[in-house]
Amino acid sequence: MSNIFDALQRAESENAGAESPPFSLATELLQVAEQKIRVSALNVEQLGTEERPTVDSLGSNAPAAAPAEDVEREDLEHEDLEHEDLERCPVLPVSIREEGRLVSVGKEGSLGAEKFRFLAVRLHQLRQSRPLKKILITSTIPQEGKSTVATNLACTLARRRAQKTLLLEGDLRRPSLAAQFGFGKIPGLCEWLSGQAGTINIYRLEGLGLWILPAGAAPQNPLELMQSGKLSALMKQLETWFDWIVIDSPPVLPLADASLWSRVADGVLLVTRKDTTERQQLQRGLAAIEKSKLIGALVNSSANAAHSDYYERYNSSSANQTKQ
Numbered sequence: 001m002s003n004i005f006d007a008l009q010r011a012e013s014e015n016a017g018a019e020s021p022p023f024s025l026a027t028e029l030l031q032v033a034e035q036k037i038r039v040s041a042l043n044v045e046q047l048g049t050e051e052r053p054t055v056d057s058l059g060s061n062a063p064a065a066a067p068a069e070d071v072e073r074e075d076l077e078h079e080d081l082e083h084e085d086l087e088r089c090p091v092l093p094v095s096i097r098e099e100g101r102l103v104s105v106g107k108e109g110s111l112g113a114e115k116f117r118f119l120a121v122r123l124h125q126l127r128q129s130r131p132l133k134k135i136l137i138t139s140t141i142p143q144e145g146k147s148t149v150a151t152n153l154a155c156t157l158a159r160r161r162a163q164k165t166l167l168l169e170g171d172l173r174r175p176s177l178a179a180q181f182g183f184g185k186i187p188g189l190c191e192w193l194s195g196q197a198g199t200i201n202i203y204r205l206e207g208l209g210l211w212i213l214p215a216g217a218a219p220q221n222p223l224e225l226m227q228s229g230k231l232s233a234l235m236k237q238l239e240t241w242f243d244w245i246v247i248d249s250p251p252v253l254p255l256a257d258a259s260l261w262s263r264v265a266d267g268v269l270l271v272t273r274k275d276t277t278e279r280q281q282l283q284r285g286l287a288a289i290e291k292s293k294l295i296g297a298l299v300n301s302s303a304n305a306a307h308s309d310y311y312e313r314y315n316s317s318s319a320n321q322t323k324q
Contacts, residue, residue, distance in 0.1 A: 095183070158210035253281065
């Protein structure tokens with residue numbers, strides 16, 4: 001897969017002129033990683049649908065989940081939530097701050113919203129050649145914008161009302177989605193994994209056509225909860241209910257949480273930030289992700305004023321022609 005935001009990267013190079021900015025080193029690493037991804041993708045295709053790698057064969061350094069899936073599947077079978085009942089999930093009112101970064105809602109005419117629409121199109125294209133329903137959004141370190149990317153992507157995918165989209169908050173250590181959408185503390189994934197809740201706490205966001213499974217109250221032992229054996233069974237059940245599942249994951253460094261999420265995901269998008277992500281961090285982050293699952297990388301906070309002005313002028317001109 002080519003770099004998803006290649007237009008932004010080209011703009012970055014044009015602005016740099018003859019000098020080579022520090023972030024160009026990260027770009028070179030991404031290009032090398034993409035070449036390895038193409039080779040891995042060919043190997044995965046040759047395996048066929050009946051010989052896909054099992055969880056234990058992915059080569060992750062994270063501890064394997066406990067073999068309690070059969071027991072937990074029995075619990076899932078007693079859930080009263082069915083695919084056709086998703087419309088009856090509790091509805092949460094949404095209050096998005098104007099200064100927030102959720103450009104896919106309320107700022108659909110912006111350049112940022114257009115980039116997320118382009119990302120959604122690329123994911124639809126990829127799904128024609130490989131299984132791709134559960135998408136993990138992660139980064140190398142905190143503060144690179146992974147949660148912002150996850151929420152904007154989920155909102156964009158949810159615009160296709162015929163396809164149901166779930167935003168799953170997988171960062172159990174530092175939940176942030178409640179603040180982004182403006183709802184308070186509510187039970188979520190942690191309560192279900194710990195057995196405090198008898199049903200899966202899925203909610204529908206008012207007016208967005210999007211479902212959300214929040215993290216809930218941050219636990220003291222998030223890694224133990226994820227290794228309980230219930231997570232794998234849960235993801236298999238969610239896969240039967242939703243067409244897209246966007247997982248907001250913790251960073252890959254230095255915790256093992258993202259490795260566990262990667263085991264249950266179909267593909268991984270790595271978020272980097274211009275002038276923030278260092279070469280060594282990016283290199284370690286790429287090494288921590290299973291190459292057959294790395295479907296692309298995003299360069300966050302990379303914008304070109306000239307391109308932005310052009311898009312705004314083009315968008316305004318199109319709107320005026322429509323009114324006439």
